[in-house]
């Protein structure tokens with residue numbers, strides 16, 4: 001048989017097999033005996049509830065701010081100001097708006113208005129119309145959310161803020177919730193007392209960063225909604241809260257870590273989240289820094305890692321106990337007092353984290369760290 005013949009026979013066979021399979025599935029569906037395979041999630045109950053765009057039924061720890069927001073909104077204008085992940089977008093969405101515009105995506109007044117109208121009047125075509133005509137199209141009484149307003153180009157922002165607040169003076173009220181990360185900087189960008197005073201003065205809701213306890217409380221609520229009970233515990237949420245407290249993403253980081261740790265545990269075939277799943281999704285690449293570490297520091301760091309191998313936090317006593325075991329194993333004697341000093345230095349250098357619940361490693365999986373430290377210590381011993 002020629003090569004060509006054998007190939008065409010091969011293709012034919014493949015074709016036949018596929019057709020046969022399709023036929024059999026179709027028949028099974030017809031006969032109602034085919035059930036598509038379903039992967040049942042053992043950890044994540046509802047991933048959608050950890051999406052950034054999801055608005056939970058309750059917003060915890062912001063009662064005063066919500067009250068203030070509602071009072072300001074009665075007079076039609078409010079500026080929410082707060083750092084990353086303090087819940088600005090959530091609060092605005094919770095209060096509700098007829099249109100939501102993000103100004104990092106829409107940097108000019110014209111683009112912002114086009115986007116507003118796309119949402120408010122889906123049938124309206126704004127193509128080629130001047131900015132003033134677009135303003136005229138926005139109906140009185142609508143509420144618009146203008147997120148990350150400082151993402152607009154400075155001149156555009158100034159003019160937009162002016163036009164928006166002027167609509168009110170012209171007898172047409174368009175309600176707005178504007179959002180910024182820093183109202184002082186926004187005021188500087190606008191750089192005009194008259195515009196600022198009509199736009200946002202005395203209508204600012206400031207969101208302070210959450211405390212550890214608040215992050216924990218919010219996480220408990222969000223985890224209850226989205227993760228199966230038994231797949232996480234109080235220690236896991238504390239560990240995530242500690243990570244979030246020390247990250248620039250704050251509550252945003254907390255929700256991301258919860259979701260990613262759950263997915264990580266699930267993809268590893270486990271039915272609950274371990275501290276190392278959380279450390280893995282919060283991993284930073286600092287491991288090469290241990291190359292220049294003295295062996296005594298390596299020993300103490302290894303003891304911390306060993307002590308939190310299967311848990312989120314370890315006490316100083318547990319670390320020192322572990323050090324005793326490791327001193328025997330490696331034949332290196334450090335002694336309690338010196339070890340405690342080294343532990344403090346490791347905390348100052350951010351290798352080890354000391355939270356209210358004890359010592360821990362925040363940003364590297366402990367089982368991998370132990371392997372690296374062991375390798376390094378053995379090199380020292382040679």
Ligand SMILES: Nc1ncnc2c1ncn2[C@@H]1O[C@H](COP(=O)(O)OP(=O)(O)OP(=O)(O)O)[C@@H](O)[C@H]1O
Pocket residue numbers: 050051052054056058059060061062082083084085086087088089090091181218222251252255
């Ligand atoms: N009080 C809260 N209760 C429940 N969930 C919260 C609360 N605060 C924040 N979150 C959640 O934390 C995440 C970050 O919040 P949000 O996106 O509103 O922050 P932000 O201040 O707008 O951050 P950025 O400056 O990065 O835009 C979201 O998933 C949000 O649902």
Ligand SMILES: [Mg+2]
Pocket residue numbers: 088089090147
């Ligand atoms: Mg936001």
